Amino acid sequence: MALDPKAQAALALYRFGLGPRAGSIAGIASDPRGALLAELDGAGAGRIGNADLLTSGTAARVAFAFQQAQRAARQAERAAQQAAAPSGGASLPQMNDQSAPPPAPVPVRNPGPGMPQQIYLAEAKARIQAALGAEVGFLERLVWFWSNHFCVSADKGNVRQICGAYEREVIRANVLGRFSDMLLAAESHPAMLIYLDNARSIGPDSIAGLRQKRGLNENLAREILELHTLGVRTVYTQEDVTRFANVITGWTFVPFRQDPVRGGEFEFNPRMHQPGAQTVIGRSYPDAGMQQGRDVLAALARHPATAKHVAAKLARHFVADEPPPALVERLAKRFLATQGDLKEVTKALVAAPEAWEAPRAKLKRPGEWVVGMLRAAGITPPDIGPVMQAHNLLGEPLWRPSAPKGFADESAPWLDGLAQRLDIANQFARRVGAEADPREVFEQALAPLASSETRQAVLRAESRPQALALLFMAPEFQRR
Amino acid sequence: MTFNLHAATRRELLIASGTLFAWAYLPKVARAEGRDPRLLVIVLRGALDGLAAVAPVGDPDWLALRGDKALALDGKPPALPLDSFFALNPAMPNLHRLYKSGAATIVHATATPYRERSHFDGQDVLESGLAKPGAADTGWLNRALASLQPGDRAGSRDAFAIGPIAPLVVRGPAPVLSWTPRRLPPTGDDTVMRLMELYHHTDPILARVLEERMGLATIARAGGMDGEQPQAAGAGQVRAYFAESAGTAAKFLARADGPRIGALAFDGWDTHAAEGAMSGRLAILLGALDGAIAAIETEMKDAWRETVVAIVTEFGRTARINGTDGTDHGTATVALIAGGALKGDRVVADWPGLKLAKLHDGRDLKPTTDLRAVLKGLLKDHLRVDDAVLATKVFPDSAAVKPMTGLLQQA
Numbered sequence: 001m002a003l004d005p006k007a008q009a010a011l012a013l014y015r016f017g018l019g020p021r022a023g024s025i026a027g028i029a030s031d032p033r034g035a036l037l038a039e040l041d042g043a044g045a046g047r048i049g050n051a052d053l054l055t056s057g058t059a060a061r062v063a064f065a066f067q068q069a070q071r072a073a074r075q076a077e078r079a080a081q082q083a084a085a086p087s088g089g090a091s092l093p094q095m096n097d098q099s100a101p102p103p104a105p106v107p108v109r110n111p112g113p114g115m116p117q118q119i120y121l122a123e124a125k126a127r128i129q130a131a132l133g134a135e136v137g138f139l140e141r142l143v144w145f146w147s148n149h150f151c152v153s154a155d156k157g158n159v160r161q162i163c164g165a166y167e168r169e170v171i172r173a174n175v176l177g178r179f180s181d182m183l184l185a186a187e188s189h190p191a192m193l194i195y196l197d198n199a200r201s202i203g204p205d206s207i208a209g210l211r212q213k214r215g216l217n218e219n220l221a222r223e224i225l226e227l228h229t230l231g232v233r234t235v236y237t238q239e240d241v242t243r244f245a246n247v248i249t250g251w252t253f254v255p256f257r258q259d260p261v262r263g264g265e266f267e268f269n270p271r272m273h274q275p276g277a278q279t280v281i282g283r284s285y286p287d288a289g290m291q292q293g294r295d296v297l298a299a300l301a302r303h304p305a306t307a308k309h310v311a312a313k314l315a316r317h318f319v320a321d322e323p324p325p326a327l328v329e330r331l332a333k334r335f336l337a338t339q340g341d342l343k344e345v346t347k348a349l350v351a352a353p354e355a356w357e358a359p360r361a362k363l364k365r366p367g368e369w370v371v372g373m374l375r376a377a378g379i380t381p382p383d384i385g386p387v388m389q390a391h392n393l394l395g396e397p398l399w400r401p402s403a404p405k406g407f408a409d410e411s412a413p414w415l416d417g418l419a420q421r422l423d424i425a426n427q428f429a430r431r432v433g434a435e436a437d438p439r440e441v442f443e444q445a446l447a448p449l450a451s452s453e454t455r456q457a458v459l460r461a462e463s464r465p466q467a468l469a470l471l472f473m474a475p476e477f478q479r480r
Numbered sequence: 481m482t483f484n485l486h487a488a489t490r491r492e493l494l495i496a497s498g499t500l501f502a503w504a505y506l507p508k509v510a511r512a513e514g515r516d517p518r519l520l521v522i523v524l525r526g527a528l529d530g531l532a533a534v535a536p537v538g539d540p541d542w543l544a545l546r547g548d549k550a551l552a553l554d555g556k557p558p559a560l561p562l563d564s565f566f567a568l569n570p571a572m573p574n575l576h577r578l579y580k581s582g583a584a585t586i587v588h589a590t591a592t593p594y595r596e597r598s599h600f601d602g603q604d605v606l607e608s609g610l611a612k613p614g615a616a617d618t619g620w621l622n623r624a625l626a627s628l629q630p631g632d633r634a635g636s637r638d639a640f641a642i643g644p645i646a647p648l649v650v651r652g653p654a655p656v657l658s659w660t661p662r663r664l665p666p667t668g669d670d671t672v673m674r675l676m677e678l679y680h681h682t683d684p685i686l687a688r689v690l691e692e693r694m695g696l697a698t699i700a701r702a703g704g705m706d707g708e709q710p711q712a713a714g715a716g717q718v719r720a721y722f723a724e725s726a727g728t729a730a731k732f733l734a735r736a737d738g739p740r741i742g743a744l745a746f747d748g749w750d751t752h753a754a755e756g757a758m759s760g761r762l763a764i765l766l767g768a769l770d771g772a773i774a775a776i777e778t779e780m781k782d783a784w785r786e787t788v789v790a791i792v793t794e795f796g797r798t799a800r801i802n803g804t805d806g807t808d809h810g811t812a813t814v815a816l817i818a819g820g821a822l823k824g825d826r827v828v829a830d831w832p833g834l835k836l837a838k839l840h841d842g843r844d845l846k847p848t849t850d851l852r853a854v855l856k857g858l859l860k861d862h863l864r865v866d867d868a869v870l871a872t873k874v875f876p877d878s879a880a881v882k883p884m885t886g887l888l889q890q891a
Contacts (some may be wrong), residue, residue: 217504416684419693426671434646439600457674462526462599462750466671473675475683 005029006448009358012036014364014480016318018137019372020437020445028136036350039139040343046139046175047169050126056190058164059119060264063161064256066115116161120154123164123399125384131371132380139175141344144367145317147171147399149310150186150228151406152195154399159191162264163399166191179310179340180301185225190253196220196404203249203274216274221245223404229300231309240281246274247285248293307335314349317409320358323380327354360449360479363411366394367480369421373428373472376445377436390424393417422473429468438467449476517786517821517862518733520776521621521743523647523772524769524793525603526670526750530813531759531799533572533766533846534827534868538565541834541851549757557758560587569757571767574774578818583784585822585887587854588814588829591795591847596833599750599811602794607649609875610854620874622652624859625741627869640732640739642725650743657739659728668750682759700805715764722768727775734783746772749793753804773818780820783884788819788862788888792851798843810844815854818859821862823889828854850881857884 003011006025010031013020025339028035039045040112043117049268053063101379113121125353147167154160169364174182186392187193193199201217202209208216226232248274256263268290277286283299285292301308302478315323334348349355364372370390376382394417401407442450442458454474461467471477535551536542537559543550551559551567559567560576566588569578578584594605594613601613609620625639638655641647646658674693679687725744732738748765755762773789780787796813811852812832817824832838832846842845852875859865860883871879 016711049851088561327655415685415689416693418689422675422690422694432646434651437600451676451682457678460599463603463747464600464672466747467600470674471680474678475686478686479683 004448005032008032008356009035010446011360012450013136013353014449015362016138016141016350016362017135017138018131018140018368019477021373021374021375021444022378022440024135024140025444025448033350035136036138037347039134039136040176040346042139046143046172048130048172049127052163053123053126053168054119055307056162056169057262057265058160059165060190060253061256061260063116063119064263070114072397085279099192114160119161120164120399121384121388124388127164127167127398128371128384128387129380130451132374137371137375141318142175143167143171145314146175146182146342148401148406148409149313150182150192151401151404152191152399154378156195159195162191167399174296174342176343176346177341179306179335179342180298180447182342183224183228183301184294187220187248187293188251190264190266192220193251193253193266196223199252201245201249202272203246205275206273207271207273208269209212209296216242216245216249218242218245221248223299226299227405229309230303230305234305235303236281239280243278243282245294246276247278247280247296249274249288251293301340302336304332304336307332307340311335311345313409314345315355318349319355319409321362321412324354324358327352330354344373348414360476361411362480363414364478364480365414366406366417366421367391367398369472370394370424370479372477373425374440376477377428377432377468378441379432379435387388390428391426393420421478422469423471425472426465427466429472433463433465433468436464436468438471441468442471444470446474446477450474451476492868505749514672515786516783517741517860517878518740518783518788518819519621519742520726520729520733520779520787520789521604521647521649522744522769522772522789522790522791523649523750525747526599526793527602527744527797527809528749528793528813529755529757529762529797529810530588530793531796532755532762532807533566533569533816534562534588534814535559535569536588536831537567538563539831539834545799545834546801547804549755551757555758556856562827565664565831568853569763571763572770574770574777575816575818578773578777579628579825582821582824583822584816584818585824585837586827586829587622587817587851588827589812589832589847590815590843590849590851590854591812592851593604594795594809596600597795597811599794599809604648606792606794606851607854611875611877618646618652619649619743620855621649621741621743622654622656624697624863624870624874625784626652626654626864638739640729642729642742642744647743648746653673659732670750673753675781675826683824692726696788701841713887715768718748718764719768722772723775727779730776733787734780751797751806752802752808753806755801755806776818779847785820788817788821788858791816791818792824792855796845799839799845800843807816811840812845812847815851817854817858817887823886849884852881853876854887856881857887858863859883861885861888861890 006029009029009032010020011026012028012035014023017038131137134140150170151165152159152163154163166189170182170185174185188198196219197217198220200214202215204215218241222241223243224234226242230236250269252267252269252272254262254265254267270289273289275287277284280296285295294295312323312328314331315327319327328350331345331348335345338344370387388398397408438458438461454476458467458471461470515830530706532551537553538552551569553559553561553567555568559570560573561567562579575584591647592605593611594602604613604616607619608616609623610616621641626821638657639650640773641650641656641658646656649654676687676690679690728743733740733742746769751762757763765801776789777784792815793813795809795811797807797810799810803809828849830848832848836842838846856875859870865874867883875881
C-alpha cells in the first residue's frame with residue numbers, strides 16, 4: 001500500500017508516536033522512518049531532566065518521615081484531648097506565644113493530598129509534560145510500553161511515592177539499553193519487590209526463616225517467568241517457580257528504622273536468603289548470594305521464549321492485535337542476535353515493512369488518546385487533574401493497573417469506554433473551543449488520514465466545540 | 481482594568497475550572513441619567529430556522545413552501561398569532577406573552593453581512609462584528625463596553641459570560657468575568673447522531689459499540705424524550721441547562737453591584753434532519769429557550785424594566801424542507817428581542833416574500849434587514865454608545881448601516 005508522504009508521516013505519528021502537533025506531519029513528511037529513528041539518537045533519550053523529582057530512595061524516606069509525623073501528630077492530638085477533657089483547661093506548653101490562648105483541638109479535616117500523593121502527582125505531571133513536549137513521541141510510547149510490561153501499582157502499599165521514580169530509574173534508564181539490564185533493574189527495585197511481595201519473602205531455611213513463621217512468597221518469581229520473560233505456559237513448571245522464588249529470597253529493601261540514610265533502598269539480605277543451589281529450567285545455580293538471582297535473570301533474558309514473548313508483545317502493542325508472524329519472527333531474531341539490545345530491536349520494528357502495512361485497526365489506549373487530543377489542540381494543561389481524571393474514567397489510571405499483567409495491549413477491552421470518550425471529548429472540546437480552530441486542528445492533525453465523511457462531519461459541525469469533539473471521536477483519530 | 485481574570489490566564493481557567501458565562505460591568509455614562517440598563521446577548525449556535533420560529537402565516541406561498549411542516553394558526557398545535565402576518569412557534573408561550581405586553585420585539589428576514597454558509601465563519605462574523613470572517617479575538621459587545629467612558633458614579637464594571645466557553649461576542653479589551661454552571665451542558669443528541677452517522681459510514685465496529693452504549697432508542701426518541709436517560713440529553717436536561725444558565729446570568733445582572741452586560745451561548749440549532757419544529761427537536765430547543773427567557777424575567781425582578789435580551793444566530797436555514805425532514809444552511813432568519821425596556825409588540829420586517837424569484841440564491845429567505853442595524857440601535861439607545869464608535873470600533877466599516885431607531889421605550 002503506497003501512501004503519500006503526508007499520510008506516511010501521519011501514520012508514523014499515530015502508530016509509533018503520540019499523535020501530531022501543529023506542524024509535525026509536514027515536519028517529518030520527507031522521512032518519517034528517519035524521524036522515528038532520530039528520536040532514539042537524541043542525547044539523554046528517554047530521560048526526564050527534572051531536578052525536582054526525587055530518587056525512589058529519597059521519595060520513600062520523605063514519605064516515611066511524613067507518615068511518621070502524621071502518626072505522631074495524631075497521637076499528640078489524642079493525648080491532648082484526653083488531657084484536656086477532664087480538667088477543662090489546657091496544660092500543653094505553647095512553643096511560640098505563651099500568652100496566646102491554647103488552640104482548640106480541632107481535628108484537621110481534608111488536609112490535602114499527603115506526601116505520597118504529592119510525589120505521585122509531580123511524577124505524573126512530568127510524564128504528561130514529556131509526552132506533550134515530544135516531537136514524535138515514539139520514545140515516550142516505548143517508555144509507556146515497557147513500563148506497562150514491567151508494571152507496578154501505586155495502589156499497593158508504599159508504591160505510590162516511588163512508582164514514578166521506578167519508571168525513570170528502571171524503564172527510562174534502559175529503554176534503549178539491554179533487556180537484561182532492564183529486567184535486573186526492575187526485579188531489584190523496591191517498587192517491584194513491594195508490589196509483588198518479594199520484599200517479605202523469606203527462605204524457609206535461611207537464618208530469618210528458621211527463626212520466624214513467615215516464609216516463601218512465590219509471587220514475583222511466577223510473574224517474572226509468566227509475564228516479564230518467558231511467557232505463560234512456556235518452558236517452566238511449578239517447581240521452577242518455587243526454586244526461582246528461593247533464588248530471589250533476600251531481595252528486599254533497607255528498613256527505614258534501621259537505617260535513616262539508606263532506608264528504602266534495595267538490599268540483598270543474606271539472612272533471608274534460602275541457602276543452597278537451585279535448579280531453574282534445567283540448569284543448576286550454585287548459591288552465590290545475590291549473584292544466584294542475577295544469573296537466573298541473565299539466563300531468562302537470553303532464552304528464546306523470552307525473545308518470542310517480547311517480540312510478540314511489542315508487535316501487538318504497536319502494530320496489530322494479531323501481529324503478522326513474519327514481524328514477530330523478525331523482532332525475535334533481532335532480539336536474540338543482539339543479546340536483547342532494545343535499541344536494535346526497536347530499529348528492526350521501524351524498518352519492518354509489516355509494521356507499516358498493517359491496517360490502522362488498533363484503538364488508541366486511553367492515555368494515548370487523551371495526550372493525542374492535547375497535542376492536536378496545542379494545549380498544555382496547567383493542572384493535570386482533569387487529565388488524570390480522564391485516565392481514570394477511561395479505565396487506564398496512571399501507574400495503577402488492576403493486575404501485574406498491566407493494561408491490555410489489545411483493542412477490544414478499550415472499546416467499552418467509547419461513550420466515556422465521547423463525554424470527555426465533549427467536555428474537552430467545550431473547554432478549548434475558543435482556543436483551537438477545528439479546521440486548523442483537522443488540517444494539522446488528521447487531514448492526511450481522514451475519510452471524506454470525517455472531513456465533512458468536522459467541517460460541517462454546528463459549532464467549533466462540536467467540530468472538535470467529532471474530530472477527536474473520528475475513527476481516524478482513535479485508531480492507529 | 482482592576483479585574484483581569486481572563487487575560488493571560490484565560491486558557492488556564494478554562495482548563496482548570498471548566499468555566500462559565502462571562503460578564504462585563506458597565507461604565508457609568510449610561511447611568512448618569514439615572515438609568516441603569518442591562519443587556520444580555522444570547523447566541524444560538526448552529527443557525528436557527530427563523531421561519532420555524534416565527535412563521536409568515538399570512539404569506540400566500542408559506543403553506544406550499546413547507547407543506548405539513550409549516551406552522552399554521554390552525555395547526556396542531558396552533559401557532560401563536562403575533563400580528564396579521566406572523567405567528568410564533570407554539571413552544572414559546574412566554575415570549576408570546578411578553579410580546580403581547582409590549583416587552584418583546586421580533587426582527588425578521590435579518591442577517592449579518594456574511595453570505596457564505598460555514599457555521600464557524602458565520603459565528604465569527606456574528607460575534608466579532610466584523611464585516612468579513614477572519615482572525616477575530618474580540619467581540620462587538622465587549623468593544624462597545626470598552627468604548628464607554630468611565631462614568632461619574634462608581635467605577636467601571638466587567639462583562640459577564642456563562643457557557644462552556646466565554647462567547648467571542650463578549651471577549652476583548654474590557655475585563656470579562658465568568659461563571660461555571662453546576663451542570664455541564666448535556667452531550668447533545670445532535671453530536672451523538674452526527675457521530676453515529678459518521679461511524680455507520682466509516683467504522684461499523686465503533687458504530688455498534690456506540691449504539692449499544694448510548695442506547696439508540698434514546699437517540700431515536702429525540703422527539704419525545706423523558707429525560708430519564710443519563711447519557712443522551714433529554715428534553716428535561718436541555719430545559720434545565722438553559723434555564724439555569726440564563727437565570728443565573730439574570731441574577732448577576734440584577735444585583736445592584738453586579739455586571740450590566742452579559743453573554744451566553746446555546747448549542748444545538750443545526751437541524752439538518754428531523755427538525756421537528758412542532759413537536760420534535762426544534763420544538764424542544766425553542767421551548768427551552770422560552771423557559772430561559774422566563775427565567776431571566778423572573779430573576780431580573782425590578783431590573784427587568786431596564787433589561788434588553790437580544791437572541792441572535794449566525795444565519796438562517798433553507799426556506800424549503802430538505803430530503804431528511806430538516807433544513808440546510810441558509811441566510812436570513814429572526815432575531816428575538818425581549819425585555820422590559822423595549823417598545824415591543826411588533827415584528828420588524830421588510831418582508832421579501834417566499835416566491836422562488838424572491839429567495840436568496842433561489843433557496844434561502846432573503847435578508848432585508850442588516851442585523852448590525854438592530855444591534856447598533858440597541859447599543860445606541862439602550863447603552864448610549866456613540867454613533868461614530870458604533871460605525872468604526874464596534875461594527876467596523878458599518879457607517880452605511882444606520883442604527884435602527886425606536887426599538888426602546890425611551891430613545
